[in-house]
Amino acid sequence: MDITEIFLEKLRKEYRSLVAVKDLTLKVEDRSLVTLLGPSGCGKTTTLKMICGLIPPTSGEIYFDNVKVTYLRPQERKAGLVFQDYAVFPTMSAFDNIAFGLKIKGVPKREIKKRVMEVAETLNIVEVLNTMPGRMTQSELQSIALARTLVTNPSVLLLDEPLSNLDAAFRIRMRAELKRLQKEIQQTVIYVTHDQIEAMSISDRIAIMNLGVLHQYGTPSEVYNQPKTKFVAGFIGSPPMNFIDCTFLEDVGCLDLGFGRLDIGKFKDIVDEEASSSELIMGVRPEDIKVESKPEFKESMEIVVEAYEPLGDEAIVDADLGGNLVRMAVPITLTANPGDKKYVRFDLNRIHIIDKKTENVIV
Amino acid sequence: MSAEEEVVVEKQGAVGWIVIIVGLVLTLFPIFWILSTSLKSMGEWVTYPPIFIPERAAVENYVSLFIGASQAGFIARVPVVTRAIIDSAICGVGGTALSLIIGLLAAFGISRHRMGGEFFPIFLLAARMAPPIVAIVPLIVLYSILGLVDTHIGLILAYACFTSPYSTWMMASFIDEVPRELEDSAQVDGLSAVESHFKVTLPLVKGGVAATALFLFILNWSEFILALCLSHVKILTIPVQVRAFVWYSGMLYGPQSALGVVAIIPLIIFSLLIQRYLVRGLTFGAIRK
Amino acid sequence: MGSIVTKDRTWRRRLSDFIDTSSGRFIILHGPIYVILYLILLFPFLLEIFLSFSNWEPGRGEWWLAQFNYGLGFSMVFQDVRLWYSVGRTFLISGVAVCVEFVLGLIGAMVFSRAFFGKRILTSVFLIPMFFMPVVVAYNFWMMFQPQGPINFLVGRIIGKDIIIPWLSEGGPALAAIIVADIWQWTPFMFLIMTSGILALPENPISAAKVLGASEWQIFRYVKLPMLKNIIIIAFVIRFMEALKLFDTAFIMTGGGPGFMTETLSIYTYIVSISNGRLGYGSSVALVLLILILFIVTPAVRPILRRREV
Numbered sequence: 001m002d003i004t005e006i007f008l009e010k011l012r013k014e015y016r017s018l019v020a021v022k023d024l025t026l027k028v029e030d031r032s033l034v035t036l037l038g039p040s041g042c043g044k045t046t047t048l049k050m051i052c053g054l055i056p057p058t059s060g061e062i063y064f065d066n067v068k069v070t071y072l073r074p075q076e077r078k079a080g081l082v083f084q085d086y087a088v089f090p091t092m093s094a095f096d097n098i099a100f101g102l103k104i105k106g107v108p109k110r111e112i113k114k115r116v117m118e119v120a121e122t123l124n125i126v127e128v129l130n131t132m133p134g135r136m137t138q139s140e141l142q143s144i145a146l147a148r149t150l151v152t153n154p155s156v157l158l159l160d161e162p163l164s165n166l167d168a169a170f171r172i173r174m175r176a177e178l179k180r181l182q183k184e185i186q187q188t189v190i191y192v193t194h195d196q197i198e199a200m201s202i203s204d205r206i207a208i209m210n211l212g213v214l215h216q217y218g219t220p221s222e223v224y225n226q227p228k229t230k231f232v233a234g235f236i237g238s239p240p241m242n243f244i245d246c247t248f249l250e251d252v253g254c255l256d257l258g259f260g261r262l263d264i265g266k267f268k269d270i271v272d273e274e275a276s277s278s279e280l281i282m283g284v285r286p287e288d289i290k291v292e293s294k295p296e297f298k299e300s301m302e303i304v305v306e307a308y309e310p311l312g313d314e315a316i317v318d319a320d321l322g323g324n325l326v327r328m329a330v331p332i333t334l335t336a337n338p339g340d341k342k343y344v345r346f347d348l349n350r351i352h353i354i355d356k357k358t359e360n361v362i363v
Numbered sequence: 364m365s366a367e368e369e370v371v372v373e374k375q376g377a378v379g380w381i382v383i384i385v386g387l388v389l390t391l392f393p394i395f396w397i398l399s400t401s402l403k404s405m406g407e408w409v410t411y412p413p414i415f416i417p418e419r420a421a422v423e424n425y426v427s428l429f430i431g432a433s434q435a436g437f438i439a440r441v442p443v444v445t446r447a448i449i450d451s452a453i454c455g456v457g458g459t460a461l462s463l464i465i466g467l468l469a470a471f472g473i474s475r476h477r478m479g480g481e482f483f484p485i486f487l488l489a490a491r492m493a494p495p496i497v498a499i500v501p502l503i504v505l506y507s508i509l510g511l512v513d514t515h516i517g518l519i520l521a522y523a524c525f526t527s528p529y530s531t532w533m534m535a536s537f538i539d540e541v542p543r544e545l546e547d548s549a550q551v552d553g554l555s556a557v558e559s560h561f562k563v564t565l566p567l568v569k570g571g572v573a574a575t576a577l578f579l580f581i582l583n584w585s586e587f588i589l590a591l592c593l594s595h596v597k598i599l600t601i602p603v604q605v606r607a608f609v610w611y612s613g614m615l616y617g618p619q620s621a622l623g624v625v626a627i628i629p630l631i632i633f634s635l636l637i638q639r640y641l642v643r644g645l646t647f648g649a650i651r652k
Numbered sequence: 653m654g655s656i657v658t659k660d661r662t663w664r665r666r667l668s669d670f671i672d673t674s675s676g677r678f679i680i681l682h683g684p685i686y687v688i689l690y691l692i693l694l695f696p697f698l699l700e701i702f703l704s705f706s707n708w709e710p711g712r713g714e715w716w717l718a719q720f721n722y723g724l725g726f727s728m729v730f731q732d733v734r735l736w737y738s739v740g741r742t743f744l745i746s747g748v749a750v751c752v753e754f755v756l757g758l759i760g761a762m763v764f765s766r767a768f769f770g771k772r773i774l775t776s777v778f779l780i781p782m783f784f785m786p787v788v789v790a791y792n793f794w795m796m797f798q799p800q801g802p803i804n805f806l807v808g809r810i811i812g813k814d815i816i817i818p819w820l821s822e823g824g825p826a827l828a829a830i831i832v833a834d835i836w837q838w839t840p841f842m843f844l845i846m847t848s849g850i851l852a853l854p855e856n857p858i859s860a861a862k863v864l865g866a867s868e869w870q871i872f873r874y875v876k877l878p879m880l881k882n883i884i885i886i887a888f889v890i891r892f893m894e895a896l897k898l899f900d901t902a903f904i905m906t907g908g909g910p911g912f913m914t915e916t917l918s919i920y921t922y923i924v925s926i927s928n929g930r931l932g933y934g935s936s937v938a939l940v941l942l943i944l945i946l947f948i949v950t951p952a953v954r955p956i957l958r959r960r961e962v
Contacts, residue, residue, distance in 0.1 A: 052863050074862040081863040087856035091878035101864040152864060375768035382763045390778055393836060396802060397792045411800040465684045472681035492949050494897040496921045497938040500931060501696035524692040527685055557680060585785040587900045592926055602787040606904055623788040634783035635776060
């Protein structure tokens with residue numbers, strides 16, 4: 001497999017009424033699986049289509065291996081695309097569908113047959129090769145669509161929400177399958193999805209986008225532990241991060257949380273410098289809040305439980321903290337009833353302080 | 364995915380333009396020919412080689428249609444066509460209106476209530492398949508019994524009858540596109556089924572109905588064989604009149620072409636208006652945009 | 653005064669209640685069309701059956717007095733060579749015309765699938781012939797095909813010497829002339845159907861083909877065309893169905909002549925029944941033709957009905 005890295009430089013797509021993609025700069029390493037992650041309408045599919053040539057960008061450049069392909073027609077790039085609805089050719093059998101890319105290039109029949117069979121075996125669809133699309137299940141159609149592009153040895157494989165039409169159990173299996181496949185054939189893949197669990201589980205790196213802007217580009221662990229913006233912090237992780245409004249008390253070096261104060265010690269100076277005002281938001285994940293039944297520590301703060309949901313090996317406790325509804329994950333051994341008093345503690349290393357106005361994460 | 368996606372569409376190549384130009388010439392030449400003939404003066408009609416562009420615009424061809432030949436400077440007899448235009452208009456509009464009403468009612472029946480079951484739509488289709496002459500033969504007998512030959516009413520009834528399949532099918536396909544739930548909720552509010560048809564769905568298919576009306580008018584205005592057989596002396600529609608020029612008045616190309624041009628004008632205007640709805644009506648709604 | 657008002661109201665209320673029942677609805681909605689269709693078609697149809705068993709001619713007297721010929725007319729129909737020639741001829745004209753119209757319409761649709769300057773106006777222009785009065789089209793082409801008319805003139809110019817093709821005065825060329833007139837008028841129909849069909853095609857498979865590397869022509873041939881198959885069939889059937897009814901064009905251009913070399917089945921029926929006044933025999937002919945066409949066209953019409961169900 002040749003080296004293929006994709007480089008997007010200040011890619012921009014404007015329509016009459018909105019800017020779909022704003023100055024996106026991104027580098028996809030060879031043989032890696034990069035996910036474009038974000039809610040609907042964030043520009044990820046538009047970006048994908050620009051990469052393969054179906055939509056021309058308003059400005060910016062696209063490079064495949066340092067070759068500028070920005071304005072080449074899709075036929076002239078060596079990309080492969082799998083649509084969300086698979087877009088299988090309805091009038092051809094599965095075999096003909098897969099063979100299509102080779103047939104139009106004039107590859108001899110014997111060679112076509114060999115390569116189609118190879119791919120079909122890899123994807124386990126040999127039995128359905130002679131059926132028509134009208135009679136196939138969603139997962140078979142997906143495999144056909146995938147096979148169709150793989151057989152042409154594309155430089156980069158573009159997948160547009162390929163798993164969203166499958167049912168949940170199957171989706172999880174296919175995730176692992178796709179990842180395994182990608183590693184096995186050493187293919188550069190750009191994957192688009194709105195499901196952050198999916199992205200977290202299979203990607204080498206994730207590009208998180210919202211409203212056309214790239215918020216963060218990093219490994220799954222980076223975007224989980226060191227989110228750069230409030231959006232990223234709130235989007236990644238399940239259950240999602242809690243956000244608590246607070247004010248920075250400069251003289252004391254504390255955050256006023258409304259239901260207590262948190263001494264932020266070593267972060268005091270950074271916050272002082274970087275924050276644009278004293279209005280801040282503290283972000284903390286449900287699993288990073290320690291809940292105890294007794295106020296054992298100096299930092300413990302009292303809360304009143306509003307709801308308690310047991311979930312098997314852990315439970316979720318909801319409480320109102322200074323006007324914010326906060327969800328906390330606790331081990332199942334801790335039980336609570338609505339109205340109980342409990343005590344929470346925060347680990348300074350596991351919180352994020354966010355500037356309320358700019359929504360950038362300071363710590 | 365944004366709603367305003369543009370996919371790159373190829374631009375036209377040279378071969379395409381050649382096809383377009385050739386097509387344009389072939390399409391426009393006959394139109395040009397009849398126009399030019401209608402403006403040729405008498406001496407230019409039958410010449411060899413044929414004259415393509417007349418020396419002057421012989422407007423008297425058009426004038427003579429309306430006010431009689433001798434006043435317009437002709438020697439031969441040119442029938443005055445105002446009567447033909449009036450007769451065509453009466454039968455055209457009347458037939459269209461009747462066909463529209465009947466078709467609309469039946470369309471609701473077919474679309475909303477599946478009336479007539481399997482049989483009726485097929486029957487309508489069969490009515491459209493058969494050559495009109497097959498029905499006309501006994502129709503003449505029936506009409507002479509009823510005294511409807513050579514009457515406006517007779518022709519209007521016949522027009523309505525023969526165009527009712529088109530009328531019904533077209534409007535049924537428009538009605539199909541309005542979700543039934545709208546009528547259902549109106550009925551829950553107390554309207555009867557028929558009332559809900561007219562008060563709820565009908566306003567929503569106004570465009571389709573208008574297009575159907577124009578389409579039917581085009582059909583009726585151009586209708587030849589019915590008029591030929593069912594009207595003789597008292598009633599004269601334009602298509603029959605055009606032909607009449609050929610046999611009775613000798614070869615009066617000029618005024619005859621002028622009549623042709625005049626007859627075409629309303630059709631072209633209407634056609635521009637209904638182009639969007641055409642495909643549905645012509646293909647029994649098999650293709651919906 | 654009060655009693656009259658209540659009576660009126662109950663009368664109206666009862667009427668609207670009645671309309672609301674299923675039989676009431678039936679009468680209102682389907683009644684009119686049934687009346688017209690059955691009265692004007694079915695009743696005469698029965699009359700036609702009756703007449704076809706006689707050899708009535710209006711000149712000879714009233715129809716109910718016509719002489720019964722016990723179906724002799726039908727055997728005459730089957731032996732009527734001129735009739736069957738007209739049937740074959742009609743199928744020939746329709747077949748040739750529709751095929752050519754299809755090809756031309758397809759070419760047009762292909763060309764119009766690209767973007768170009770003035771596309772919308774040109775589309776409207778190319779659709780114009782479809783709306784011409786068939787009578788006027790016929791008359792126009794009759795003029796153009798005259799021995800000394802522009803068509804012969806232009807052909808002569810192309811060939812290099814003057815040539816007079818006897819378009820309308822000889823059987824073969826006359827048929828060709830009629831077919832040309834039909835093609836001119838109805839190609840836009842095929843063009844319209846195909847263009848609409850192409851516009852209605854789903855976008856994603858076509859995009860997928862592009863990314864896979866297919867050229868425009870390849871996309872058209874392997875992706876678009878197969879997906880249009882259903883529509884093409886429907887267009888063919890509908891157009892063919894209408895073409896079989898051909899009357900106006902042939903009648904005006906040649907009157908069925910020379911002799912009867914360009915008679916379509918409609919023209920022949922007309923001549924027999926109305927020109928010659930043999931309504932009895934004409935009825936037999938009409939019946940046979942009706943049954944024939946119904947038998948031939950009905951199976952072909954299934955695809956249309958199937959779409960209707962969807």
